[in-house]
Amino acid sequence: MLTESQAWQVLGDVPDPEIPVVSVVELGIVREVASRAGGLRVVVTPTYSGCPATEVIADSIRAALAAAGAGAVDIETRLDPAWTTDWMGDAARDKLRAYGIAPPSGTAAAGGVQPIRFVAKSQTCPHCGSTDTERLSEFGSTACKALYRCRACREPFEYFKPI
Structure with missing residues (x-):
């Protein structure tokens, strides 16, 4: 089983499917990671409520955590509060700029x-x-x-x- 801290480290390597130079953590899509019996619960907020990559992101998160030994992974999509670019860090902004x-x-x-x-x-x-x-x-x-x-x-x- 992974600790919450270990899970955050794993998620820091999961790339956004549309902008692969930044991770889902760097974009601020991953809002919360919590331990639960037999695995983890991960709360995500997509950049748009109709984001076409939402399922791909959830599948990527689930696969990365499972490969790291997390056990069962439940993904909760939370739309409120809505995602904002304020949740992106300076490192993510620098990576976007370098990517063009x-x-x-x-x-x-x-x-x-x-x-x-x-x-x-x-x-x-x-x-x-x-x-x-x-x-x-x-x-x-x-x-x-x-x-x-x-x-x-x-x-x-x-x-x-x-x-």
């Missing part, structure tokens, strides 16, 4: 109130560092990202939206 995805800037809305912005803020290009960028699409390869292009180096990139 602009990490989220700012923080999520406090108390569900999002300020009104009349001018879209440009994002910093993860390739060259320029802020002379333009949004091409509100959605990238997944709903949690937007598609941008850098006007300086002309490279497209995705921006992980703060939510």
Whole structure:
């Protein structure tokens, strides 16, 4: 049987299926690990309630913990509170940038109130560092990202939206 601390270490090596340079722990998807009779209970909060990778994430978590000797693993999906990019650490943001995805800037809305912005803020290009960028699409390869292009180096990139 694994301890909760050992389980967290194992989960720290489980990559996010859509962004494999960060783990499910680094993204803040894993909310809780608790010992129970015969195994573990893991609470996860997907980045979006309709995230298409939710089942893959649960299967990956279950397989990694089982391979490490955790016994039975129950996965609980918890949607409240909703996941926020505030749950990501600086290391995860650095890994996203190095991978070519602009990490989220700012923080999520406090108390569900999002300020009104009349001018879209440009994002910093993860390739060259320029802020002379333009949004091409509100959605990238997944709903949690937007598609941008850098006007300086002309490279497209995705921006992980703060939510």
